[in-house]
Amino acid sequence: MAITRRQFVTRMGALAAAVGMSQTQISSLSNAFASYGGGAKPKVVWLHGAECTGCSVSLLSFFEKLDGNIYGTPHTTLDALGLAGYDGLNDLPTHGALSAIRDGGATPLAADVADLLVDLIDLQYHETVMGMGGDLAARWLEEVSTNAPGGFVLVVEGAVQDAANGGAWGDTSSQTHGAHEDQFWCKVGMTSDGSYSAEFSGLVEALGAQAAAVVAIGQCASYGGYPGCKPNMTSKEAGFDVLQSQTGATGVAPFLAAKGVSTPVVNVPGCPANPWWFVLTVVGYLIETQDPGFLLNNIDGAGRFSLAYPTTVHSSKCSRYEYFARGEMAKKPGDRGCLQNLGCKGTSTSSLCSVHGWNNNQPENGAYGVNPVNGKVGNCTRAGAPCMGCTEPGYPDSFVPFVKRV
């Protein structure tokens, strides 16, 4: 049995309910989806900048079972919330087919990235999955940079390196590629004849101004991440500024703010971001379109949707909490025990890592944060690796060394 679109929405609604959303708000989520009914879906333009594609790769492994219970809310309770009777959503004709192909129907009530791509969003541009390439893609960018589809959401993966900013090296020169002389650290396309060149920071500014909202996925797009970190140059080159990123790389929000673009930006940090955090944020956005304030009034100090980053890695939900509680500390890598002495940053890192595991490695009943069995939630600490703080501003510079080797 394949899931239906309504069931998918139900699952999203269930999560929203579990994190404190009212029945009215759940209905507004359903309405948001209904407003895209009849095959129309929210358009998404996804751009890659100073990045590694890790967040896209992570999203490709999106997989959620829709059975079981969530945050202690059994599925049957959702029926009581009024969702069961909701029939305002039309299943798209393609949907059941793709879900069934996935694993021969062996996992009922589940959704993966194919469901996302086919049913939930209209992904207009994404370098790594789209059919377009070369001139076909460059011309598309040229068109869209001045005439974007209405109401689209811009997703940015990767830090923004302002083209004219030299960064620590003080290099503000230009370079030649094809027919063009350009100033860039990151270029994402050029038409066949060289007449148009798409430099990344300029494109983010142009599309950011036209978008209904911007989602910054990953640590780099959120806060600058690795491209934004500052090397400890023990022997300096002449003119090298140790207080700056090498290429002036920053997160999307500060970049757009500096350019005077007021489109709201929501961060989904993580290195990489867990697909679930992204989906939760998208759900938040869909509710926002019906119930203004739901998302934008719930942004934490680090620009994240607070319901997607509600707790710290170190909590009673950590798979190694039992060790912590009885004072059993790992003394070296490979030991049993709490990892605090090996450099674990779990106490100061907000994320769902300990509540909702990675890579479909969750508590057996599909539950979400209900007394997870120790060792059943997949995250770094389960494999004996200390939390490295990758969802926090200031990562990586403020969080090294990642592993204290003893």
Add this chain to the structure above:
Amino acid sequence: MSSYIVDPVSRIEGHLGIEVEVSGGVVTNAKATGNLWRGFENFMLGREINDAITFTQRICGVCPVPHGLTATYTADACLGYSEGHITFQGPGTGYGVPLAAVMIRNMLAASDTIMSTLTHFYHLVAPSYVQGPNMAPWTPYFDDSYYAEALRSGDPLPGTDNEDATDTDRTLWQAVIASYVKALAIRRKVFEANALYAGRQPMTSSYVAGGVTVNLATAQQDLPKYVSLMNEVQAFMVREYVPIVLALGFLYPEFDNDDGSDGYGAGLGKFLSWGSFPDADDNLRVKGGFINAKNAADPQNFTVTNKAQVKSQFLAASGVGSVRANLTESIAHSWYDVADMDADAYDANEAAFPLDVKRTKPLREKADAYTFMKAPRWGGTAVEVGPMARMYVNGYFQHNTLLAATVPGYTAYCGTVGDPGVLGSLDTGALGLGIVGINTAMIAPGIVNGLVNIDGTGVAATAVCQYILELKAGLSIMDRLRGRALEGLIYTTHLLGDDSALGFNPANVVGFTETLAGIAPGSPTYYSKLPTAAGSGWGAVEAARGALMHMANTDAKGEITSYQCIVPTTWNGSPVIGDDTVKANHGAIEAACIDTGFLAVAGTADTNAGLADGYDYVNDVEVLRVAQSFDPCIACAIH
């Protein structure tokens, strides 16, 4: 003569543009441009060498695991766990790390390569040969004439039958689309398996200098789940992925080698591998070395198969296999400047041994430079790295020789007269005589039906089988795709050995999972060792995309004083060094573009592009196909 810019080269990792000069419909020169610089080599300065394992995985989110392992080997070398290049097992005194750590490191790297292999074919390459569903993000398509008729969109999306259904109506297009969707789930399952030992995926958290952070008891407890997931993956590869890749050449013969002679996108024909996967006997499951595919007498040829040869060849101070004597990286045509402190490291042609280089200094305004990629060379020779390189270095590909004679398990895909369902070897002497069709015991019914339905009669399916069985190793785009698929299958056998549920272990190897299962409980996964003196060295791994090396120097506190990465796509995507009218002076991707046909057909995109109106463009899918066959990773290449 005209020139065309192809940018973005999409469905790869990162930002690549290629400019081709075309004369008479044939590419006469090419320039590959890497378009993003972040500065990773400098990020690492002043940090603990062990942190390079985490840092360098952020070079690339598509292939972080091999960077993590290479950095681990590099840290091992700098901290005294190994002499360099690859870390073998050891007893806890002197060199080496625990055998359990060697196996877990191997398992993560091998299955990650398998994941990359699947992702590359289905989700990156396939849309250049197979039209996707008629909706974004797969539309707009290139001009229909660029796709084989059997692989054009138009049929309804595949029905709800799973692969074992008896639906004989599925067309080849439907079968391939169904396989594309299923491959999304299969690649995810590799992540689920690896996350058991990595903490999470795509990035691996459990690599550490001296071993792994995973506890042996937990690791052995998780083995059944790991094996079960990887068995599903192997079954998918055997039953769907490999047969589709093998059949692709039949549908696109103009992109294949021509009975062993050079085909479309042939490239350099010279290959390099660093070797990979040390086993319990200190042999390398993937050999290292250099081979000139068309000249067995090339004086640069050499092979490295075990621990002793790693030392006598790669780690030697001189000789044909010496890294120190042969490896250089040039910045002559790259947007970099020689840093003040590196004046002595570089020669007059701006080439240096990377271990001696202290900084990577960008200079965006530089005459004659056209890319952020550097130019590594082996003994002054431009080489190709990657799966096809490894297939040649390991002898699974022998130029102009039948694949049926050299690839383990290859003939199992086709049956013989009167016995079409039997697995096993085929008498290659009987080729062209006894071949009737697909081995239906081996290949998924959905794919079989698709092949039978190419022409609706099944005659084409027999022709496909004959094509597959008569294939020889050559140099072309299709050889690259086949090399990757067949190697992926071989990797599953090294991973699982007799743990294969299919019984697919044609070379009868011992699986890493079997070795891990046999290690005595209570054995260590990590040896303690703290820095006491300055260190220097390199680590090397065969990543999915080819030969990957990191080189580092550390001070007495174990902090990094220099770090350089020599990455597969840096080899393949490197700019020309020397006279650009000589093909052999170009990097592998540029060389593969040169001499290939390029029609530059004008097209108009339809309104499925999401925009109100269509727009005019140039069809440049041939260049995309050449570049994509290398599985380029530009974030890696430039770092």
